[in-house]
Amino acid sequence: MNEIQRLRAAVSPLLAWYNQNKRTLPWRGAFDPYRVWVSEIMLQQTRVEAVKEYYLRFMARFPTAKALAEADVEEVLKAWEGLGYYSRARNLHKAAQIIAEHGFPNTFEGVRALPGVGDYTAGAICSIAYSLPCPAVDGNVLRVLTRLLASGENIDAPETKANFASRLREVYPAEAGDFCQALMELGAIVCVPNGAPLCGECPWQNLCLARESETQENYPVRAEKRARKIERKKALVLFYGEEFALVKREDKGLLAGMWQFPFIEDGAENYGEVVVEKRAKHIFTHVEWHMTGYLVRAREKFPQFVWASAEKIAESYAIPSAFKVFLPWITRKVN
Template identity: 50%
Template sequence: MADVKDLPGLLLPWYQQNKRDLPWRKDRQPYHVWLSEIMLQQTRVEAVRGYYARFLEALPTVRDLALCPEEQLLKLWEGLGYYNRARNLQKAAKTVAETGFPDTYEGLLALPGVGEYTAGAVASICFDRPVAAVDGNVLRVLARFLADERPIIDPAVKKRAKALLEAVYPADSPGDFTQALMELGATVCLPNGPPKCESCPLSARCRARLEGKTDTLPVKPRKQQRKTEDRTVFLLRCGEKLAIEKRPDSGLLAGLWQLPNGHGPGTPELALAQAAKWGCEPHDILSQRHKKHIFTHITWEMEGFDITCGREDPRFVWATPEELQTKYALPTAFRQFLEE
């Protein structure tokens, strides 16, 4: 029957044979592992590959990251979302560039933006520390393996999972054990849809499988309803240039660039009137498009008006297509209007 102490023996050989060839597994450099773990929070592996390669090409060392202008940093992060991750990476890089990488769990945990999971991952993978990195993947595997019916969102469940795992961490391969647990959760004991129990190295001992509970475990919290907000978005064009402006320094998408926008669903007449009020001398509406963007707690339903204008009002920055491509970080919520 399921016993946590069997996990290393079952998972490590399986991991050696089945691990995916991922760019951040080519070496154990803490900068590389740390960057990948931060990028992978809330983002799929396939989406991260390209970002990871571009980021390291532009900023190959921690010192390069520490010295990178914020505009360039946000541009490299553009589209990944949760932009505070990038800002915290840089804050931490400034410390690391001065003092070197901490090689303990506690030292890593003290860096800005590094939580228990990331500290555990870097400490075990890069510095052979026997500390667990417990994320949703690992909690799901454990909840199923042990048929634990307590909700995995409960901090006490996470704490217990960390303690149970750390009691059995293999001294000679802590990094591989961390990655084996993550890998099983990501590729076999799947979060959505049925787990692939037939190819799971834990299947003979897994209580959820033996008791027919793989559909109902782990117990998830009820999803909170997301608020919906209507917005009007303006694509104000003067020749080939497009108006953009900076968002406020706090709140959603803080400090990033945006297309001018406002509350409410908007109509062509109201959009033209607003563009005139801004002093942009609007001529015609070239097109009207509806787009949607889902954030963690809110959904934006956006009506976008593509308007030709006669005047570059200085309240906005008027960016060329090349500048929009290479210089300004425009979050996906707005960039999707430029994609057609």
């Protein structure tokens, strides 16, 4: 059996398994491209369990692309607060302006041209919303497929996704949406990334070459990971009366346009009396922040900062998760 024959043989057992075993998720059964799009963007880099509640709240607040387009970007960022990778929210808002004006695109190229949509997301939206044979290949799908085929292709090489997408295109069934979701589901609950895959529950147990040779955990093959860069930061939680100092991050790069407690280069005591300090670490994809936070009673209301009460911050300022560790200070002003 060659690779294409093996993939073709894998389609029906996978679909049958998916029908029996798929999880009930709030976005499942949605064929409205807007809903599929929002769920797929939220699911990038974020666990299903974490997304569920955000998705329901987001849909209640922005039920259509028009509602999203008309909202203020700060409000969208606030609704996204805690999900991370905030450029996704900015791009959703930007793309909603296009969709509100021209309608949701209904071709792969049209969907792919929306801000923030890559090959994977465009493939998922087209498969699920329009039943088009557009493969969506991410790390999860690559893991499952490299195991099925015992393929030693390096999944970090730029061409690998395209190679698997073109093989999948050859075997795509009419149930495009189910097939696309079934691949993801298998990777999420059976052919799992951490620990041993649950081969005994897998619809491919008689087809899978990695299982046959008992080499499941050798796949996927990855390039060596580069170490994350460590950045040391001093974060100032500065209060004056009932108000706290905030600054807005630059409009590009990490956490673009989000609000944060100011980072300082000089000593915290230059701003007033240090009440307490605390160390914290936050891990991004390529960078680690090793932070020391200082709660400081300001000796004056420094004009370079924006000042807001704890209530106002909770209501209107989107603060990224990296700073959540210091938030108890602003509600209680102690650790």
